[in-house]
Every structure is written in structure tokens, then in C-alpha cells.
Amino acid sequence: MQLDQPGSVISTESLLVELGGLPILREVSVAVGSGELTALMGGNGSGKTTLVRALLGLIPHQRGTITLFGTPLESFRDWHRVGYVPQRGAVVIKQATVREVVSSGRLAHRRAFRPLSPRDHAQIEAALTEVGLLERANTPFIELSGGQQQRVLIARALATEAELLVMDEPFAGVDLRVQDELAELIGRLNAAGTTVLVVLHETGALAPLLTNSIVLREGRVIHTGAPPEHPAPHHDSPGLTRPRLMTGIGEGVA
């Protein structure tokens, strides 16, 4: 199945990823179109994080292809176009201030051992302003609330001037009010043209903003297209067992 269409920011075809000798992702063919806000969903252990890691080249794949911005992953070099927002709990930052964390997002633009340029500073300020944390720039990251830390991680990705944001469970461990605020921020970034792929357990506050979804089960794609009406629970739901034929970006055909 050929899913790589003009305008695909991410596409995979017949992807096989093995970890510890076991197949974790099987025959995964998906596409994320430019400008989409796509949810990557599925029960615990269905392979969401593994897919994200493979897409970013953090783990190898054994078969199939991955294309980013139309370029095969193996020859992709424009990493400044990609912003990765890892799960907050996976990030341990003890010493750095908010500004230092966001500054690390400029690394893809900087020549080794050169100080920050005026453009770097401008992008860092703009990213901090976008997430509403400019006034907390000199605060140690560890002193912020969970929602604020999530915003800092988003700002770090924005500082790269990323056209694609890949976010791993941005709502994990933050209360509903903060989820609403984060959803508003993600929606605003998407409306401004940033393509977003977001790993979610439940569509939650992002439900009205999603334009596409990919649902995994046991390492296989079981749904693409319009987000499921009912949020995917932590364990696989019988309501999501019927696979859809994939026609490419956007709509699937039942």
C-alpha cells in the first residue's frame, strides 16, 4: 500500500519494528498530512511510543520504510524541522532554568561551541512568550507545576522552529483545567500551520481539534481517519476491532 502522497509530513509503509527479538510493530502503514492534528491512540502496550521512536530514528526498524517531509529517514538531515515533546515524566531536569531548557531547542541551528546568536535569542523569547512563560524564564524547571513543565517542553520544540511537533502524552499527570489550557495551546500552534502528531490515551480536551487519528492494537493499525467517537480506553475496546481500509491521509473507508 502506498501512502506517501505529496504533502505527507510523515509516512511509513509496511513497517516492522522488533525489540528484544519480538515484533512490536507489524505492517504499519500510516501517513500524517501537512497541517493535520493527528492523534496516535491505542491501549497500553499497543506500540504508540515504539512508533514515535522509530519515526524519529531513535530505534531502528527491521523492514519497511519511513519518510519525513518526503525524504527517507536514512537520508533525512533537517532535524530542525521536527520538534519532539517527550513525556514529561520521562524527562529529569534538576539544575536547568526554564530559559536553559528552551535554549537547548536551538542546538540543531547552532555551530559547535558558538554562543547563542541574536536570532537564537529572539526564537527563545518568542517560544517562551507563545507558551506564556517568559516571566518564569529564570526559574528552575523543577520548581514549575506539571502543566508549566509541559509548556516548557513545548517551548523547547518551538524554539527549533519546528514544522512538525511530535508529542508523547502531553496530558499525562496534569489536571483537567491544565489539559484544557494545553489543548488550547496545541490547537493554536496547529492553526498557525504546525503539523502535530500527538500520542493520547483519550482524545479528551483535544477531541474537537483533531483532524485525523491512527489507532494501534498489538502493533498493528486498526483504524485511521476520523478520531474514534469514544475515547480509546487504556485497554483495547471491542468498538475499535473493525479495521478500516486506508485510502491515505485523512479519511479511512469502512
Ligand SMILES: Nc1ncnc2c1ncn2[C@@H]1O[C@H](COP(=O)(O)OP(=O)(O)OP(=O)(O)O)[C@@H](O)[C@H]1O
Ligand atoms: N526494549 C524493549 N524490549 C522488548 N519489548 C519492549 C521494549 N520496549 C517496549 N517493549 C514492548 O513493546 C510493546 C509496545 O510498547 P510501547 O511502549 O510502544 O506501547 P505504548 O502503546 O506506548 O504503551 P503505553 O500506552 O503503556 O505507554 C509492549 O508490549 C512493550 O512491553
